[in-house]
Amino acid sequence: xxxxxxxxxxxxxxxxxxxxxxxxxxxxxxxxxxxxxxxxxxxxxxxxxxxxxxxxxxxxxxxxxxxxxxxxxxxxxxxxxxxxxxxxxxxxxxxxxxxxxxxxxxxxxxxxxxxxxxxxxxxxxxxxxxxxxxxxxxxxxxxxxxxxxxxxxxxxxxxxxxxxxxxxxxxxxxxxxxxxxxxxxxxxxxxxxxxxxxxxxxxxxxxxxxxxxxxxxxxxxxxxxxxxxxxxxxxxxxxxxxxxxxxxxxxxxxxxxxxxxxxxxxxxxxxxxxxxxxxxxxxxxxxxxxxxxxxxxxxxxxxxxxxxxxxxxxxxxxxxxxxxxxxxxxxxxxxxxxxxxxxxxxxxxxxxxxxxxxxxxxxxxxxxxxxxxxxxxxxxxxxxxxxxxxxxxxxxxxxxxxxxxxxxxxxxxxxxxxxxxxxxxxxxxxxxxxxxxxxxxxxxxxxxxxxxxxxxxxxxxxxxxxxxxxxxxxxxxxxxxxxxxxxxxxxxxxxxxxxxxxxxxxxxxxxxxxxxxxxxxxxxxxxxxxxxxxxxxxxxxxxxxxxxxxxxxxxxxxxxxxxxxxxxxxxxxxxxxxxxxxxxxxxxxxxxxxxxxxxxxxxxxxxxxxxxxxxxxxxxxxxxxxxxxxxxxxxxxxxxxxxxxxxxxxxxxxxxxxxxxxxxxxxxxxxxxxxxxxxxxxxxxxxxx
Ligand code: 3H9
Numbered sequence: 001x002x003x004x005x006x007x008x009x010x011x012x013x014x015x016x017x018x019x020x021x022x023x024x025x026x027x028x029x030x031x032x033x034x035x036x037x038x039x040x041x042x043x044x045x046x047x048x049x050x051x052x053x054x055x056x057x058x059x060x061x062x063x064x065x066x067x068x069x070x071x072x073x074x075x076x077x078x079x080x081x082x083x084x085x086x087x088x089x090x091x092x093x094x095x096x097x098x099x100x101x102x103x104x105x106x107x108x109x110x111x112x113x114x115x116x117x118x119x120x121x122x123x124x125x126x127x128x129x130x131x132x133x134x135x136x137x138x139x140x141x142x143x144x145x146x147x148x149x150x151x152x153x154x155x156x157x158x159x160x161x162x163x164x165x166x167x168x169x170x171x172x173x174x175x176x177x178x179x180x181x182x183x184x185x186x187x188x189x190x191x192x193x194x195x196x197x198x199x200x201x202x203x204x205x206x207x208x209x210x211x212x213x214x215x216x217x218x219x220x221x222x223x224x225x226x227x228x229x230x231x232x233x234x235x236x237x238x239x240x241x242x243x244x245x246x247x248x249x250x251x252x253x254x255x256x257x258x259x260x261x262x263x264x265x266x267x268x269x270x271x272x273x274x275x276x277x278x279x280x281x282x283x284x285x286x287x288x289x290x291x292x293x294x295x296x297x298x299x300x301x302x303x304x305x306x307x308x309x310x311x312x313x314x315x316x317x318x319x320x321x322x323x324x325x326x327x328x329x330x331x332x333x334x335x336x337x338x339x340x341x342x343x344x345x346x347x348x349x350x351x352x353x354x355x356x357x358x359x360x361x362x363x364x365x366x367x368x369x370x371x372x373x374x375x376x377x378x379x380x381x382x383x384x385x386x387x388x389x390x391x392x393x394x395x396x397x398x399x400x401x402x403x404x405x406x407x408x409x410x411x412x413x414x415x416x417x418x419x420x421x422x423x424x425x426x427x428x429x430x431x432x433x434x435x436x437x438x439x440x441x442x443x444x445x446x447x448x449x450x451x452x453x454x455x456x457x458x459x460x461x462x463x464x465x466x467x468x469x470x471x472x473x474x475x476x477x478x479x480x481x482x483x484x485x486x487x488x489x490x491x492x493x494x495x496x497x498x499x500x501x502x503x504x505x506x507x508x509x510x511x512x513x514x515x516x517x518x519x520x521x522x523x524x525x526x527x528x529x530x531x532x533x534x535x536x537x538x539x540x541x542x543x544x545x546x547x548x549x550x551x552x553x554x555x556x557x558x559x560x561x562x563x564x565x566x567x568x569x570x571x572x573x574x575x576x577x578x579x580x581x582x583x584x585x586x587x588x589x590x591x592x593x594x595x596x597x598x599x600x601x602x603x604x605x606x607x608x609x610x611x612x613x614x615x616x617x618x619x620x621x622x623x624x625x626x627x628x629x630x631x632x633x634x635x636x637x638x639x640x641x642x643x644x645x646x647x648x649x650x651x652x653x654x655x656x657x658x659x660x661x662x663x664x665x666x667x668x669x670x671x672x673x674x675x676x677x678x679x680x681x682x683x684x685x686x687x688x689x
């Protein structure tokens with residue numbers, strides 16, 4: 001008995017209960033008493049069967065991630081599961097909430113698993129840059145077959161109880177009092193008599209004939225892994241289960257785990273795990289939240305429609321407002337079509353589609369927004385238009401309604417000042433497509449009240465978004481750093497790099513696509529319009545736009561696209577244009593290496609991040625990482641720009657920025673004081689650490 005593990009008797013059945021809030025992680029202070037309790041019960045003759053259950057909201061959700069990187073303390077998870085398998089009496093895991101990672105591995109050490117109907121089971125270690133290290137890759141294929149195990153372990157996505165039952169992962173699914181039903185199950189099983197075969201000895205689903213199909217699927221998954229090591233290690237380890245004796249496969253899994261856990265990629269992904277949770281913590285978290293039962297969205301274009309879908313996907317009823325009946329019908333038709341595509345792809349059931357569509361109410365009348373608790377505008381990005389919209393909202397919104405602007409750049413303080421209720425207004429900067437992208441920059445204006453902020457952070461999590469609170473400045477965190485990243489791109493072209501070379505450096509780094517391909521996808525006309533509004537120019541991009549080359553949508557931009565395809569092809573005309581513009585400026589082309597491209601794009605971006613921290617536009621460096629990974633495709637295996645800066649070496653970054661500043665005199669290379677401070681203290685907060 002301990003504070004974390006206790007045993008109760010129900011006749012012949014002993015129930016061992018783990019109670020380690022909030023998620024019953026298998027910390028050392030749980031493993032040690034759990035081991036002791038199991039050894040005692042194994043040897044206690046009056047005990048006929050053992051149930052492992054958990055208190056609180058969930059079964060064990062994994063190993064304790066905070067212990068990784070510290071010296072291992074025995075018993076480790078492997079020893080615990082191995083010991084479980086020495087028990088001759090039936091052992092049953094009673095799973096409610098989530099059985100994840102080490103939690104599912106513990107359950108796989110039992111002879112049987114029973115689950116509550118709402119339970120979810122999975123091995124998500126890959127998302128932490130790891131593979132399951134407690135025998136999961138070796139035992140799961142023995143229950144569900146190698147192909148299913150491969151898909152579960154490489155994706156890291158948990159499955160529901162019904163699917164787990166069908167796959168053979170659980171033996172029974174129950175409604176109601178799970179522990180009581182697990183005890184009955186254990187009693188009945190014990191009465192039937194053994195011997196009971198541990199999972200490690202069940203080999204009937206391990207058929208060597210599956211190897212070719214397995215290897216084919218593993219190759220497909222490896223292709224999607226880009227530069228990440230963990231998915232490859234996961235696939236290798238499941239393959240070992242198929243080809244090696246159990247103990248050898250377990251030892252190989254352990255070796256792979258030890259290697260990954262010490263590597264930079266897993267450190268980066270573990271950093272992101274905690275960073276995302278940290279980002280949702282805001283000062284004044286104890287304030288009462290406002291109730292959000294219905295949301296209004298103004299504008300049914302790409303952005304507004306996506307935002308409306310994001311709310312409906314989270315189960316929140318939406319009133320969608322457009323200026324004209326035609327625009328409204330067009331918007332609703334697009335939403336309908338998007339859901340229909342999801343049904344065809346198999347990611348949404350027909351029933352769920354109907355339910356979601358049922359949450360929409362369309363209108364062209366502002367008065368219909370009167371019952372909304374939150375109203376988000378997604379209209380044209382122009383201050384006068386925004387002010388007009390909020391003026392009308394002021395007249396119809398009920399007192400206490402939260403007003404949000406989806407602006408990407410405009411001054412949220414100025415928008416707030418144009419209403420009679422600035423305390424109720426903030427920015428909700430969704431990323432396109434808003435129904436898919438996880439990031440939500442929540443822009444806190446000067447007068448935004450703490451309860452408004454807390455309500456929107458909670459709502460964001462409710463609809464599955466990753467919220468990050470940011471302050472008011474041009475472009476907030478993400479777009480402001482994007483501008484710094486892109487400041488030298490045109491110059492690089494003029495000096496001799498071609499779009500495909502720059503993009504290749506980015507994809508080699510781990511980005512899903514490079515900046516030129518991204519501009520083509522977003523539409524070059526958007527940047528062109530913004531530049532014109534700000535009196536700015538861009539030599540190459542402006543020339544392309546003047547010729548009507550707006551990117552993918554016109555079949556040409558920095559690349560050409562054949563027959564409506566999305567595959568970018570190098571365009572000799574664009575390359576000639578670049579050379580001509582360079583010659584016109586007297587710039588002789590030279591060979592530009594990958595290092596230089598990184599130094600002149602990613603280093604300025606880190607520098608801008610340092611300024612953002614100093615100005616308190618972001619509360620923490622890790623918030624910036626969350627923005628970039630979830631909104632802009634910064635490679636997860638590098639942990640976000642600010643984490644990556646430490647891997648790259650802040651001293652080196654400063655030295656090269658100084659070099660480029662001397663060479664060019666450009667402001668974008670002027671080293672920010674906070675960056676120098678980081679080099680001195682080793683911490684973005686300014687304190688030594
Ligand atoms: C593993 O198992 C390796 C093994 O194969 C091998 C070992 C040898 N450890 O997410 P929430 C904290 S790797 C430590 O906001 P929710 C979390 O930081 C692990 N702490 O709740 C937060 O703390 P705070 C494989 C953990 O209800 C608090 O709990 N397992 C852990 O939205 C609440 O978390 C996973 O990867 C942990 N394992 O979601 C599962 N998990 O309040 C990771 C959570 O101070 N966990 N915390 O910010 C999850 O996916 C979600 O937490 C879960 C609940 C779905 C369970």
